[in-house]
Amino acid sequence: MEKHILLRDLDVPNIRDLAVYSQHEGYAAWKKAVTGMKPDEVITVVKDSGLRGRGGAGFPAGVKWSFIPKDVFPKYVTVNCDESEPGTFKDHHLIRHNPHQVIEGTALCAYAIGANVAYIYCRGEFREPAYELQKAIDDAYAAGLLGKNLFGSNYSLDIYVHLGAGAYICGEESALLESLEGKIGQPRLKPPFPAVSGLYSKPTVINNVETLANVPPIVLNGSAWYKQWGTEKSPGVKLFSVCGHVKNPGNYELPLGKYSIQELLEMAGGSMTGRPIKAVLPAGSSSPIIPASNFHAKLDYEAMAAIGSVLGSCSWIFMDDSVDMVWAARKMIRFFKHESCGKCTPCREGTHWALSVYDKLLSGKGTIEDVNLIGEVNKQIIGKCFCPLGEFATSSMTFTLKHFKQDYVDFIDQKKGGSDVYLKELARDHHLHELHSGVVSVNGIKVH
Amino acid sequence: MLKDKYKDRIAAIFAKYPPERKRSAVMPLLDIAQEEYGYCTEEAMREVAELCGIDPTEVKSVVGFYTMYYEKKVGKYVIDVCDDLPCVLRGADKFVNYCEQKLGIKAGETTPDGKITLNVVMCLAACDRAPMCQVNTAYHYDLTPDKFDKLVIELKKG
Ligand SMILES: Cc1cc2nc3c(=O)[nH]c(=O)nc-3n(C[C@H](O)[C@H](O)[C@H](O)COP(=O)(O)O)c2cc1C
Ligand code: SF4
Ligand code: FES
Numbered sequence: 001m002e003k004h005i006l007l008r009d010l011d012v013p014n015i016r017d018l019a020v021y022s023q024h025e026g027y028a029a030w031k032k033a034v035t036g037m038k039p040d041e042v043i044t045v046v047k048d049s050g051l052r053g054r055g056g057a058g059f060p061a062g063v064k065w066s067f068i069p070k071d072v073f074p075k076y077v078t079v080n081c082d083e084s085e086p087g088t089f090k091d092h093h094l095i096r097h098n099p100h101q102v103i104e105g106t107a108l109c110a111y112a113i114g115a116n117v118a119y120i121y122c123r124g125e126f127r128e129p130a131y132e133l134q135k136a137i138d139d140a141y142a143a144g145l146l147g148k149n150l151f152g153s154n155y156s157l158d159i160y161v162h163l164g165a166g167a168y169i170c171g172e173e174s175a176l177l178e179s180l181e182g183k184i185g186q187p188r189l190k191p192p193f194p195a196v197s198g199l200y201s202k203p204t205v206i207n208n209v210e211t212l213a214n215v216p217p218i219v220l221n222g223s224a225w226y227k228q229w230g231t232e233k234s235p236g237v238k239l240f241s242v243c244g245h246v247k248n249p250g251n252y253e254l255p256l257g258k259y260s261i262q263e264l265l266e267m268a269g270g271s272m273t274g275r276p277i278k279a280v281l282p283a284g285s286s287s288p289i290i291p292a293s294n295f296h297a298k299l300d301y302e303a304m305a306a307i308g309s310v311l312g313s314c315s316w317i318f319m320d321d322s323v324d325m326v327w328a329a330r331k332m333i334r335f336f337k338h339e340s341c342g343k344c345t346p347c348r349e350g351t352h353w354a355l356s357v358y359d360k361l362l363s364g365k366g367t368i369e370d371v372n373l374i375g376e377v378n379k380q381i382i383g384k385c386f387c388p389l390g391e392f393a394t395s396s397m398t399f400t401l402k403h404f405k406q407d408y409v410d411f412i413d414q415k416k417g418g419s420d421v422y423l424k425e426l427a428r429d430h431h432l433h434e435l436h437s438g439v440v441s442v443n444g445i446k447v448h
Numbered sequence: 449m450l451k452d453k454y455k456d457r458i459a460a461i462f463a464k465y466p467p468e469r470k471r472s473a474v475m476p477l478l479d480i481a482q483e484e485y486g487y488c489t490e491e492a493m494r495e496v497a498e499l500c501g502i503d504p505t506e507v508k509s510v511v512g513f514y515t516m517y518y519e520k521k522v523g524k525y526v527i528d529v530c531d532d533l534p535c536v537l538r539g540a541d542k543f544v545n546y547c548e549q550k551l552g553i554k555a556g557e558t559t560p561d562g563k564i565t566l567n568v569v570m571c572l573a574a575c576d577r578a579p580m581c582q583v584n585t586a587y588h589y590d591l592t593p594d595k596f597d598k599l600v601i602e603l604k605k606g
Contacts, residue, residue: 086532086571119464124516125528125572127585160464165475166515168570182471182500184513200469241576243534249576272538284571285533317534317575331533335570341513425541428555432568435556 005237006213007253009097016132018139021100027145029220030104033111034151037219042112046215048223050235055080055171055208056283056313058301061215067195068113068203076199077110077118078180081209082164082171084123085284086335087315090239091209093251095122096129098213099136103159105212107146108219110157113205117158120209121176124165134161168339172387173206175341186343187387210239231257234300238311242268244318245277257300261290264299265318275320279403283312285332286392288399289325325404326411327422329396330358334429336393347390350381354397361411362426364418371408374401450495454480458499470500474510478517487518515569523558523565525603528582531568534575543579544568546593550600564603 047062174188198204247269337351481492577589
């Protein structure tokens with residue numbers, strides 16, 4: 001692409017500064033909306049652009065905004081900057097290098113739904129970038145772009161940054177709201193959906209950082225302009241966080257549906273190790289793994305679904321043929337066991353049991369019965385969980401078994417378990433678990 | 449007492465939330481408490497509870513739930529090295545081995561002088577710059593043994 005729409009810092013040095021951002025059409029959409037557009041007109045242009053949520057689920061943003069009732073006050077916007085899916089680092093990039101576009105998009109969303117307060121919820125580990133984001137917000141206030149009676153209108157808006165404190169589940173929108181209300185981050189029962197009863201039981205829009213960063217150029221240039229990129233069902237541009245065994249890991253901004261997985265791999269410089277790439281996780285640990293034989297698929301929501309995977313949060317973890325899928329799956333299960341919020345039994349206990357089976361395999365004591373047991377444990381989780389995290393946890397097991405069963409068979413037959421490297425990894429995890437047990441608690445109850 | 453020492457900061461925090469939603473301030477207040485005392489002491493949790501108008505047990509459950517709140521004393525500097533899947537593909541496991549060896553402690557432990565705690569953590573959203581770590585709030589990228597040595601010298605000084 002000639003010019004970036006989101007990663008504008010790659011084209012314009014220091015666009016993170018308000019002065020530079022302003023020189024490059026910064027806050028032009030904001031001014032245009034508040035001084036010349038009705039809130040509904042903003043919703044319409046975003047709806048017409050076909051912009052879909054970039055946090056994972058891909059729900060159309062404008063449609064979500066239109067669900068907000070007009071006659072209930074107050075309403076809220078909460079921005080999801082919890083970015084904790086392994087392999088994802090696009091929102092981190094945006095708030096550090098192009099913060100004003102995120103702020104402007106948040107403001108436009110608030111104006112469109114009639115909210116006067118927005119909270120940007122950043123994962124707790126984003127303390128450093130959150131301070132920078134706060135500075136950008138302060139600058140916007142000082143320039144009269146946020147605050148009371150904006151551009152002489154009777155519309156006022158406050159934007160606050162709120163920090164979490166380390167919990168992947170707080171990226172799930174209802175857990176995020178619980179956390180923002182000062183509680184432990186456990187998901188809520190849905191319905192009611194946040195549009196009806198969200199933050200403080202009021203109508204609330206929750207959008208991902210990247211979703212909102214798309215909004216200012218859409219409002220400024222119109223929906224037809226935005227639709228020149230992407231496909232009919234997946235319009236626009238998307239950020240791809242690429243990591244793992246590639247030469248040039250980083251964020252890539254691409255039109256949806258134009259390139260294939262193979263082309264993405266080549267853009268990122270190909271294999272870092274020189275060994276052939278064996279598979280990729282397209283949306284972090286929670287996504288169905290894609291074997292290299294499917295790398296012809298195009299990068300959009302529909303094409304990913306057609307090969308049995310997802311576009312999701314778009315965190316592309318490439319792995320070469322040295323990676324043993326038994327090991328990789330264990331690493332992912334470890335993540336989900338750690339991040340299970342503990343609210344429901346299938347997820348809390350299921351991830352615990354799954355990890356113990358993988359630990360046994362890695363330690364060299366596993367048998368083919370244990371491999372079969374994985375499928376059984378999986379069945380006890382799938383479809384039985386309170387929120388999608390439990391389901392996410394099963395992906396690594398289901399799809400490594402589906403596409404790389406041979407890795408499991410070889411693991412047993414060739415007695416790969418029990419190597420020094422694996423034993424060291426297990427010992428480290430167990431040592432940490434012991435140190436933390438009695439400290440780690442779920443819902444205030446100590447778990448071991 | 450936090451409420452005297454950090455009067456203005458606390459007032460600014462409460463101003464962000466509706467007056468009848470003081471509980472929303474519990475995490476930002478715990479951040480102050482942890483900054484002040486190094487970890488979430490019983491006393492601090494009681495203070496935060498009082499400020500927010502909730503039970504100390506409710507504060508305690510928040511402290512227990514989120515990984516960034518410490519319930520025990522930790523080193524002045526906490527080095528969180530990411531050893532999640534993407535980082536390990538780029539050498540984070542060997543890097544953690546090096547850190548343990550250099551500091552003479554295992555992940556999860558604190559150096560005898562109380563200066564440095566070494567931890568391994570899940571993805572920190574910087575997988576393109578692995579091996580990476582966070583020291584308290586600051587990100588450190590593209591780490592090598594050499595860079596780590598220099599970092600440790602700095603931390604031991606401070
Ligand atoms: C376990 C779990 C973790 C999630 N983590 C995130 C996250 O870190 N960031 C995010 O934007 N959305 C995350 N989501 C999706 C949100 O629930 C929600 O769909 C999204 O924030 C909506 O914004 P969007 O429509 O702009 O994508 C997560 C969902 C689940 C189930
Ligand atoms: S599925 Fe897991 S993360 Fe979701 S509510 Fe149940 S225990 Fe919590
Ligand atoms: S896996 Fe280490 S920062 Fe993401």
